[in-house]
Amino acid sequence: MSAAAQRARQALEVVREDLQVVPSTRARDVGEPFVHQLLAGALGALGWQQGAWPAWFPFLVFAPFVVDATVTLARRAEARISYIAKHDQLTGLPNRVLFREQLDEALHAVRPGEKFALHCLDLDGFKGVNDSLGHPVGDQLLKIVGERLRDCVTANDLVARLGGDEFAIIQLGITHDEDGAAMARTIIEAISAPYLIEDNQIIVDASIGIGIAPRDGENADVLLRNADMAMYCAKAERRGSFQFFKPAMRAHIEAKRSLEIELRHALSNGELDVYYQPIVNNTGNVRSFEALARWFHPRLGE
Numbered sequence: 001m002s003a004a005a006q007r008a009r010q011a012l013e014v015v016r017e018d019l020q021v022v023p024s025t026r027a028r029d030v031g032e033p034f035v036h037q038l039l040a041g042a043l044g045a046l047g048w049q050q051g052a053w054p055a056w057f058p059f060l061v062f063a064p065f066v067v068d069a070t071v072t073l074a075r076r077a078e079a080r081i082s083y084i085a086k087h088d089q090l091t092g093l094p095n096r097v098l099f100r101e102q103l104d105e106a107l108h109a110v111r112p113g114e115k116f117a118l119h120c121l122d123l124d125g126f127k128g129v130n131d132s133l134g135h136p137v138g139d140q141l142l143k144i145v146g147e148r149l150r151d152c153v154t155a156n157d158l159v160a161r162l163g164g165d166e167f168a169i170i171q172l173g174i175t176h177d178e179d180g181a182a183m184a185r186t187i188i189e190a191i192s193a194p195y196l197i198e199d200n201q202i203i204v205d206a207s208i209g210i211g212i213a214p215r216d217g218e219n220a221d222v223l224l225r226n227a228d229m230a231m232y233c234a235k236a237e238r239r240g241s242f243q244f245f246k247p248a249m250r251a252h253i254e255a256k257r258s259l260e261i262e263l264r265h266a267l268s269n270g271e272l273d274v275y276y277q278p279i280v281n282n283t284g285n286v287r288s289f290e291a292l293a294r295w296f297h298p299r300l301g302e
Contacts, residue, residue: 085097086098086101088146088160088161090139090142090143090161091142091143091145091146091161092146093146093149093150093159093160093161093167094158094159094160094161095160095161095162096160096162096163098160099158099160099162099168099170100220102158102160102170103118103170103220103223103224104220106170106172106213107213107214107218107219107220107223110213110214114173115174115212115213115214115215116170116171116172116173116174116212116213117169117170117171117174117177117179117180117183117210117211117212117213118168118169118170118171118210118211118212118213118223118224118227119168119169119170119171119180119183119184119187119208119209119210119227119242120166120167120168120208120209120210120211120224120227120228120230120231121149121166121167121168121169121187121191121206121207121208121231122165122166122167122206122207122231122235123145123165123191123204123205123206124204124205124206124207124235124239124240125203125204125205125239126138126141126164126165126204127165129141129202129204133197133198133200133202137197137198137200137202140197140198141195141197141202141204142161142165144195144197145165145167145191145204146159146161146167148190148191148193149167149169149187149190149191151190152169152183152186152187152190153169153171153183156172156173157169157170157171157172158170168224168227169183169187171183174212177212177244180210180212180244181210181242181244184208184210184242185242187206187208188205188206188208188240188241188242191204191205191206192204192205192206192240205239205240206240207231207232207234207235207239207240207241207242208231208234208241208242208243209226209227209228209229209230209231209232209233209234209242209243209244209245210227210230210242210243210244210245211223211224211226211227211230211244211245212244212245216245226245226249226250227245229245229249229250229253230243230244230245230246230249231243232253233249233252233253262297263295266295266297271295271296271297271298272293272294272295272296273293273294273296274291274292274293274294275291275292275293275294276289276290276291276292277289277290277291277292278290
């Protein structure tokens with residue numbers, strides 16, 4: 001090995017020993033000037049002036065930092081892309097993609113005798129806020145709702161925004177159905193508290209449907225559909241309420257859907273008759289008529 005190469009190797013070892021006492025994050029933060037200073041000091045101690053450095057020598061020192069920084073930036077970018085893909089950009093909550101992954105994991109992890117609750121939540125009155133006060137106010141409202149939901153759950157539970165004004169919560173480790181009911185009451189109370197946004201006092205409520213796994217569904221699609229069905233039943237009965245899923249709900253909703261489809265064909269099938277109901281004034285004279293359509297259903301009758 002030539003004398004120049006030996007001196008270069010000695011200098012490189014000195015620089016690397018100095019770098020070992022500095023955290024890697026510090027070395028990356030200060031960048032090339034910091035390393036350059038250590039390099040100049042090491043070479044100077046060996047009597048090698050900066051102008052006499054071999055052209056390739058700085059590359060040996062700086063290359064590891066360049067590679068490390070490039071890999072770090074790539075990993076950060078990859079982590080950021082993954083976060084954006086699985087989180088709601090408005091509230092910062094997990095989105096439907098991450099929620100579905102977590103729901104699948106919870107179903108696979110549940111053991112015999114264990115159960116957890118899935119809460120599907122919809123805001124009552126949110127459309128009126130958007131229509132009257134505008135979407136920016138509606139967006140602020142959704143952010144606050146997300147914060148309140150976080151405060152209602154434990155560290156083991158998951159809160160997600162599925163889209164629009166729909167949220168979902170996976171409540172793990174429950175012992176009785178009442179545990180799910182207790183959380184639903186807490187959520188309804190928290191959501192119904194007044195909001196003050198841009199000098200506007202806003203009142204909304206939450207309707208919640210609860211599905212108990214694995215009783216109400218052993219896979220994510222069935223469980224989510226049943227909890228969603230219970231939520232719509234709660235909304236139809238009374239705003240600001242909750243209901244557990246019951247098999248009878250499915251029969252009721254399917255019957256309603258079937259009736260709606262049959263009604264679409266009632267006119268073309270000649271099943272609607274129009275009756276005129278006279279409306280009289282105080283003197284007994286006919287003032288007008290009210291037209292009433294009666295449906296003669298072939299199976300259910302009039």
